[in-house]
Amino acid sequence: MRISRIFLYDEPSVPEIKINNLAKFLEETLGIPVLVRKNFFLHFKLDSNTAYKLASSRVFNPHSPFEPHTPTEEEINFEEKSFGNNSESSNIVLYDGFEIQNIVQNTIPEEESSQDTFHIAFTTRLGCTYDYEDCRYHGRAVICANPAIISTTGIIEAPAKPRAYYLIMQHSISQGLNLDALKDKFRGKFLEYHDTNLDKVVRGYALQAIFYHLTSEPFCDSKDCILYNAHWQEDLIHAQINLGKLCEHHRGILESIKKHE
Ligand SMILES: [Zn+2]
Numbered sequence: 001m002r003i004s005r006i007f008l009y010d011e012p013s014v015p016e017i018k019i020n021n022l023a024k025f026l027e028e029t030l031g032i033p034v035l036v037r038k039n040f041f042l043h044f045k046l047d048s049n050t051a052y053k054l055a056s057s058r059v060f061n062p063h064s065p066f067e068p069h070t071p072t073e074e075e076i077n078f079e080e081k082s083f084g085n086n087s088e089s090s091n092i093v094l095y096d097g098f099e100i101q102n103i104v105q106n107t108i109p110e111e112e113s114s115q116d117t118f119h120i121a122f123t124t125r126l127g128c129t130y131d132y133e134d135c136r137y138h139g140r141a142v143i144c145a146n147p148a149i150i151s152t153t154g155i156i157e158a159p160a161k162p163r164a165y166y167l168i169m170q171h172s173i174s175q176g177l178n179l180d181a182l183k184d185k186f187r188g189k190f191l192e193y194h195d196t197n198l199d200k201v202v203r204g205y206a207l208q209a210i211f212y213h214l215t216s217e218p219f220c221d222s223k224d225c226i227l228y229n230a231h232w233q234e235d236l237i238h239a240q241i242n243l244g245k246l247c248e249h250h251r252g253i254l255e256s257i258k259k260h261e
Helices: 019-030 048-056 073-081 097-107 152-157 163-173 179-185 198-215 233-243 248-259
Strands: 005-009 034-037 094-096 117-123 126-131 136-139 148-151
Touching: 005 019, 019 034, 019 198, 019 248, 048 073, 048 097, 094 097, 094 136, 097 117, 097 126, 097 148, 117 198, 126 148, 126 152, 136 152, 148 152, 148 198, 152 198, 163 179, 198 233, 198 248
Parallel strands: 005 034, 005 117, 094 126, 117 148
Antiparallel strands: 126 136
């Protein structure tokens, strides 16, 4: 598998992604052209049919597998009007990640659907995938496929915060919880909405999606590699912000892919 060009779709409500810097980073890392477009659903014009499908892919019960939902008029209108208003930490809407991926895939015109054209769409929508082992949905930062979907909400919400954070939160709920004071105590230990480090974090997720496409292996076992599949915010910060680079093994893979092009 090879990639000859990449399209990035911005999420303008989260400017901290700094999409032009990401494009430059990917161009330098991969040696192929990377083009930036506006939000996916703005670029391809979100019609009422697509809005209906997006609203149908909402998840209402995180403990059972996906069942298509019959959306209300209000939910369809919400999708049609909103490109990035899910970024608040209260009232997060859950979507089935594979349903969203399907909708995005079916929107891309045929002339841009060849496998050597890779698409990465940023969104505030939180895609989740159902895990049949523990019988529940999990929020995802990235849905690896072509097109790949990177959720800015998923980056904040999917990897877990430090254990101590949850312990103190549970403990202090009984005594009246001050979430801001709690966040202050743990500042820097997890990402927050509109975090200024988001531009570094998205590099790792974009590369994970690209490596999945190129090699079917998106992740690395090394906690020091930007491809590490972090389940904890602290690991994410270490691999993608503090270090922010590929391990030797993955640098080698990348070099051999570039050589064979
Ligand atoms: Zn690696």
